[in-house]
Amino acid sequence: xxxxxxxxxxxxxxxxxxxxxxxxxxxxxxxxxxxxxxxxxxxxxxxxxxxxxxxxxxxxxxxxxxxxxxxxxxxxxxxxxxxxxxxxxxxxxxxxxxxxxxxxxxxxxxxxxxxxxxxxxxxxxxxxxxxxxxxxxxxxxxxxxxxxxx
Numbered sequence: 001x002x003x004x005x006x007x008x009x010x011x012x013x014x015x016x017x018x019x020x021x022x023x024x025x026x027x028x029x030x031x032x033x034x035x036x037x038x039x040x041x042x043x044x045x046x047x048x049x050x051x052x053x054x055x056x057x058x059x060x061x062x063x064x065x066x067x068x069x070x071x072x073x074x075x076x077x078x079x080x081x082x083x084x085x086x087x088x089x090x091x092x093x094x095x096x097x098x099x100x101x102x103x104x105x106x107x108x109x110x111x112x113x114x115x116x117x118x119x120x121x122x123x124x125x126x127x128x129x130x131x132x133x134x135x136x137x138x139x140x141x142x143x144x145x146x147x148x149x150x
Contacts, residue, residue, distance in 0.1 A: 008055050008074035008076045012064070013056055016132040018057040018071035023078055023117045025051050025148075032065045042070070050148040053078035053139050079127060079147050089129045089142035097124045102137065108131045112143055123147045 017024060026046035033039050042064075046052065052075040060072040088095050098121045100113040107113075112133065124146035133141040 014067040
């Protein structure tokens with residue numbers, strides 16, 4: 001964040017995700033959303049493909065045709081760490097990031113290689129290169145701090 005912090009974004013999330021610290025990637029609206037009176041706050045406040053972190057869950061809930069019950073939450077765009085090939089690890093670079101599928105779920109770097117909140121490919125900007133990772137598979141990887149971009 002800069003000196004002037006951005007104010008949180010109000011949106012709606014399924015009950016199981018409406019907890020402080022939860023990180024998620026915003027998706028596209030479903031066909032059920034087109035006539036929903038909550039569409040503006042639920043879907044239209046977020047940028048598809050961007051990564052958000054819940055900073056506060058409020059008490060108010062609403063009914064949703066897709067998720068059942070959704071809760072009002074405050075979110076912010078999130079920076080997060082991922083592992084990339086060394087050739088991609090350049091500050092300022094914008095890359096297409098796809099999680100590295102790895103069978104070593106107990107590896108200390110598993111979450112950086114396979115972030116659970118990223119399902120497919122997203123565009124990210126590399127903000128900072130944090131250093132090399134020791135990979136038990138022998139892959140050459142660098143840990144980088146990123147933010148999703150359009």
